[in-house]
Amino acid sequence: MVMNSARPRTVAVATPGGRYDILIGSGLLQDASSWADLPASSQAVIVSNATVDALYGDDLAASLASRHRQVSRVLLPEGEAHKTWDSLNRIFDHLLAHACDRKTVLYALGGGVIGDMTGFAAATYMRGVPFVQVPTTLLAQVDSSVGGKTAINHPLGKNMIGAFYQPARVVCDLGTLASLPARELSAGLAEVIKYGPIFDMAFLDWIEDHMVALRAGDAEALAHAVQRSCEIKAEVVGQDERESGLRAILNFGHTFGHAIEAGQGYGAWLHGEAVGCGMVLAAALSAELGLVPGAFVERLTRLVQAAGLPTQAPAMPDERWLELMRVDKKAEAGAIRFVLIDPPGRASLRSAPDDQVLRVIRRHSVPVASAA
Ligand SMILES: NC(=O)c1ccc[n+]([C@@H]2O[C@H](COP(=O)([O-])OP(=O)(O)OC[C@H]3O[C@@H](n4cnc5c(N)ncnc54)[C@H](O)[C@@H]3O)[C@@H](O)[C@H]2O)c1
Numbered sequence: 001m002v003m004n005s006a007r008p009r010t011v012a013v014a015t016p017g018g019r020y021d022i023l024i025g026s027g028l029l030q031d032a033s034s035w036a037d038l039p040a041s042s043q044a045v046i047v048s049n050a051t052v053d054a055l056y057g058d059d060l061a062a063s064l065a066s067r068h069r070q071v072s073r074v075l076l077p078e079g080e081a082h083k084t085w086d087s088l089n090r091i092f093d094h095l096l097a098h099a100c101d102r103k104t105v106l107y108a109l110g111g112g113v114i115g116d117m118t119g120f121a122a123a124t125y126m127r128g129v130p131f132v133q134v135p136t137t138l139l140a141q142v143d144s145s146v147g148g149k150t151a152i153n154h155p156l157g158k159n160m161i162g163a164f165y166q167p168a169r170v171v172c173d174l175g176t177l178a179s180l181p182a183r184e185l186s187a188g189l190a191e192v193i194k195y196g197p198i199f200d201m202a203f204l205d206w207i208e209d210h211m212v213a214l215r216a217g218d219a220e221a222l223a224h225a226v227q228r229s230c231e232i233k234a235e236v237v238g239q240d241e242r243e244s245g246l247r248a249i250l251n252f253g254h255t256f257g258h259a260i261e262a263g264q265g266y267g268a269w270l271h272g273e274a275v276g277c278g279m280v281l282a283a284a285l286s287a288e289l290g291l292v293p294g295a296f297v298e299r300l301t302r303l304v305q306a307a308g309l310p311t312q313a314p315a316m317p318d319e320r321w322l323e324l325m326r327v328d329k330k331a332e333a334g335a336i337r338f339v340l341i342d343p344p345g346r347a348s349l350r351s352a353p354d355d356q357v358l359r360v361i362r363r364h365s366v367p368v369a370s371a372a
């Protein structure tokens, strides 16, 4: 399914704190000799879950064995509903039980849930130990493994407790995408699509032309999607690591999306599904405010649908939507702010009158009355 490229593609991420590489290729898990060059005297701890560990845990552990004096694994319960303090504590329990010191390297083997929690554990264990992102979902390869946002959820809001903490390296083994369920591949495509409207409309054209190939797992198409997405994310994070301005564009679709995830109960909608639908709502709000033509909303809606993602939001009462969106991290002094498109290919952070926001939501969601 995915080609065996001899040399991995490399994308560099440069932040004020240092620089690291994203390696993109096939067979990387099985051969860590080219990339696991952190202190050999250190312990390695692989953080994963049972599903991913069964598929790739042995490969990674075997390949790290020659690079580290000891390799151990800690498996967390699976899914968004477990992106919690309890799971985080399991990592700390393991690290302390194995006498892990400050040189210990954590390897996040899995999707964004594992990556976000491993990063947070690495940021805080002994006030900071190195970690390597080994993303195994499309979503994690194109987005969550890059840029150093780490977090856990709170029942009242997504990613509410976390830290900015960059990985030492990101290793995207495209071969792992072969075992990804179709629904998870679609979820990853949402974050790929995101980069078009906010940054690169030529990439949006390319995604439209290659959607069938991407969904079929075409190796070249996936490799390009991962590389271009990482290039754009690296460029944005390089300019604004801590989201004091530009980086907020990466949150396109997320004000609505996070409200859907928290409002429906974490895990009911996948993050990528909520973001796909959230982008349709954010584009529609951009049109409502006269920033983009209606044709752009229709184009984005067709593409999100073509990716196999929902474009109609779940039924929630108006007040519930507003309550959920008011806790968004971009809100200021109680004012909800959205990433809006203006014009296609560029985005900015804006607030909008509640009645216009609710009108857009009503137009693009299941009516509350018919929800039951
Ligand atoms: N830090 C960031 O910048 C950032 C960016 C985007 C998303 N996120 C976060 O990422 C999370 C979503 O990540 P996700 O979509 O990867 O979900 P996920 O981590 O829940 O993984 C999806 C599912 O796929 C399984 N899986 C993983 N790799 C597999 C493989 N190769 N083959 C078969 N099954 C596999 C997992 O066990 C899991 O059940 C959310 O919590 C979101 O908030 C963070």
Ligand SMILES: O=C(O)C(=O)C[C@@H](O)[C@H](O)[C@H](O)COP(=O)(O)O
Residues within 6 Å of the ligand: 143, 147, 149, 158, 159, 191, 243, 247, 248, 250, 251, 254, 329
């Ligand atoms: O890297 C970023 O910046 C992003 O916003 C990427 C998003 O896709 C991602 O879901 C992120 O975790 C959302 O961040 P949050 O600050 O809104 O929790």
Ligand SMILES: [Zn+2]
Residues within 6 Å of the ligand: 143, 191, 254, 271, 275
């Ligand atoms: Zn996201």
